[in-house]
Amino acid sequence: MNAQIIGQMAVSGALMGLVYALIAYGFQLTFATSKSINFGQGELVMISAFFSLTLTNLGFPYWAMVPGGLLFGALMGLVVERAGVRLALEQKSEGWILLSIIIGLFFFSAAENIWGRDDRPFPTPISADPIHILGVDVTRLELSVAVGVFAIMGLIELFKRRTLLGKAFEAVSADRDAAELMGISSTRTVMLSYGLSGSVAALAGILVSPITTVGPTMASALILKAFSVAVVAGLDSGFGVVLVGMFLGALESLASFYLGSGWREAPGLILLILALALRPNGVFGKATIRKV
Amino acid sequence: MLQVEDLHAGYGASEVLTGTTLTVKQGTLVALIGANGAGKTTTMRAISGGIKPSRGKVILDGQEVQGLDASRIASLGLAHSPEGRKVFGPLSVEDNLLLGAYSRLPRFFGYHAQAKPDLDRVYDLFPRLRDRARQSAGTLSGGEQQMLAIGRALMARPKVMLLDEPSMGLAPVIVQEVFRTIRRLKEEGITLLLVEQFAKSALEVADYAYVMERGRIAVEGTPAELGRNERVLAAYLG
Numbered sequence: 322m323n324a325q326i327i328g329q330m331a332v333s334g335a336l337m338g339l340v341y342a343l344i345a346y347g348f349q350l351t352f353a354t355s356k357s358i359n360f361g362q363g364e365l366v367m368i369s370a371f372f373s374l375t376l377t378n379l380g381f382p383y384w385a386m387v388p389g390g391l392l393f394g395a396l397m398g399l400v401v402e403r404a405g406v407r408l409a410l411e412q413k414s415e416g417w418i419l420l421s422i423i424i425g426l427f428f429f430s431a432a433e434n435i436w437g438r439d440d441r442p443f444p445t446p447i448s449a450d451p452i453h454i455l456g457v458d459v460t461r462l463e464l465s466v467a468v469g470v471f472a473i474m475g476l477i478e479l480f481k482r483r484t485l486l487g488k489a490f491e492a493v494s495a496d497r498d499a500a501e502l503m504g505i506s507s508t509r510t511v512m513l514s515y516g517l518s519g520s521v522a523a524l525a526g527i528l529v530s531p532i533t534t535v536g537p538t539m540a541s542a543l544i545l546k547a548f549s550v551a552v553v554a555g556l557d558s559g560f561g562v563v564l565v566g567m568f569l570g571a572l573e574s575l576a577s578f579y580l581g582s583g584w585r586e587a588p589g590l591i592l593l594i595l596a597l598a599l600r601p602n603g604v605f606g607k608a609t610i611r612k613v
Numbered sequence: 614m615l616q617v618e619d620l621h622a623g624y625g626a627s628e629v630l631t632g633t634t635l636t637v638k639q640g641t642l643v644a645l646i647g648a649n650g651a652g653k654t655t656t657m658r659a660i661s662g663g664i665k666p667s668r669g670k671v672i673l674d675g676q677e678v679q680g681l682d683a684s685r686i687a688s689l690g691l692a693h694s695p696e697g698r699k700v701f702g703p704l705s706v707e708d709n710l711l712l713g714a715y716s717r718l719p720r721f722f723g724y725h726a727q728a729k730p731d732l733d734r735v736y737d738l739f740p741r742l743r744d745r746a747r748q749s750a751g752t753l754s755g756g757e758q759q760m761l762a763i764g765r766a767l768m769a770r771p772k773v774m775l776l777d778e779p780s781m782g783l784a785p786v787i788v789q790e791v792f793r794t795i796r797r798l799k800e801e802g803i804t805l806l807l808v809e810q811f812a813k814s815a816l817e818v819a820d821y822a823y824v825m826e827r828g829r830i831a832v833e834g835t836p837a838e839l840g841r842n843e844r845v846l847a848a849y850l851g
Contacts, residue, residue: 438743447823484720484724485715485719486721488704488708488712489720490713492712495701496701496703498695499701500701501663501683501792502661502683502687502699503687503716503769504688504715504716505684505712506685507684508682517756
């Protein structure tokens with residue numbers, strides 16, 4: 322009985338943890354090409370979820386709403402890159418940190434004004450009835466999170482390994498200057514990474530919204546966990562974020578069940594502090610030595 | 614094929630190049646020699662767009678390219694094999710080579726088939742790269758990485774190839790191999806601008822040479838002429 326509850330909690334927690342992993346993967350994409358991340362990524366998740374909700378309310382079916390939402394996310398990612406990050410990177414400054422936070426705040430206010438402050442349900446055709454697998458109950462909704470996360474990460478990894486543009490993406494992340502000498506525009510590659518990262522954020526929003534509801538503050542807790550996952554796993558291992566994300570999700574779910582729901586946020590922060598103290602490059606990260 | 618006129622460039626406020634002028638004619642091998650810090654690598658970087666020249670012209674095949682982005686200049690037909698080789702360590706040897714031809718290959722699919730003749734040519738030139746095609750470039754030895762860097766530049770079918778310090782940090786035997794390769798490239802009719810520490814070896818393969826001192830060309834001439842120049846003899850060939 323007890324083992325079954327632990328298993329149940331761990332599995333549903335781990336499935337939620339995949340959403341953290343997906344958002345953290347979005348950080349990795351832009352970090353790879355530009356050594357910058359969008360600190361307003363949570364707002365990107367939120368505003369894309371709102372946009373997708375609007376599409377749904379306008380009568381778009383689920384299969385048409387998802388690509389619409391991803392496209393919107395990509396566009397917003399490009400806005401962040403063009404309006405903020407690029408200005409700082411051109412000056413070789415760290416200003417992208419503040420600029421991306423500011424653009425995030427702008428998205429937040431825009432969402433409050435357009436869609437209001439209330440949390441709203443996100444209708445979905447995927448059923449929330451539990452199905453029984455290997456002794457635990459999982460809903461189709463929770464499974465859809467796993468399917469969505471693995472599908473988009475798999476597609477992007479395939480793109481990076483199989484297409485020349487994807488290899489160019491890897492080349493820019495390995496050595497930006499040398500990639501330029503091959504005729505690869507690093508500016509365009511950075512744009513591409515922000516577009517992809519925006520799509521990834523949008524998908525995270527679409528997948529999580531039917532479970533949590535949509536509201537302007539929906540992503541503030543998510544983003545904190547995603548940061549923890551990115552720091553713990555390191556910024557260069559897609560495999561790492563999935564493992565750490567699932568682990569953190571399971572841990573949170575168990576903590577809130579056994580210690581009380583107030584303890585839900587604790588594992589993420591404890592992991593974050595432990596990682597910074599013991600493995601600052603991430604558990605799966607490579608130690609980078611800067612040659613002078 | 615490549616003309617550099619009165620080029621001024623530097624890093625921030627410090628100007629390293631103070632009016633460099635040189636010409637590389639089609640099908641020739643031109644060597645650029647000089648002491649450390651004379652501005653050889655800076656000249657290369659200013660030509661290929663790694664740094665923006667503050668004054669002067671770079672003319673590639675009749676077209677002014679100074680001030681353009683490095684990626685644009687590369688796609689116009691200039692291949693720069695940089696100092697320190699700069700291969701893409703995490704990527705496979707073959708991927709490194711394919712990326713060398715990036716500007717003229719399709720971006721998504723079918724690029725491998727289209728690059729096949731060029732790949733075969735590079736593999737014939739450097740059979741060891743064929744053996745290691747699937748290995749990641751970071752695991753190669755220094756000499757193999759240099760071969761890869763040259764091969765990667767060849768993949769672009771460049772109008773002009775810049776080779777910056779291809780012998781740097783390599784064992785003497787390997788250095789000889791590098792120079793044999795350079796000679797073969799020359800025989801194939803590739804237009805080359807070569808920067809070298811080993812002035813003597815460079816002059817043996819070059820058709821023409823420039824000697825740089827403090828950011829400008831101090832002496833120029835054929836290797837035979839430079840060999841008779843007492844200052845050059847004392848400073849670089851002694």
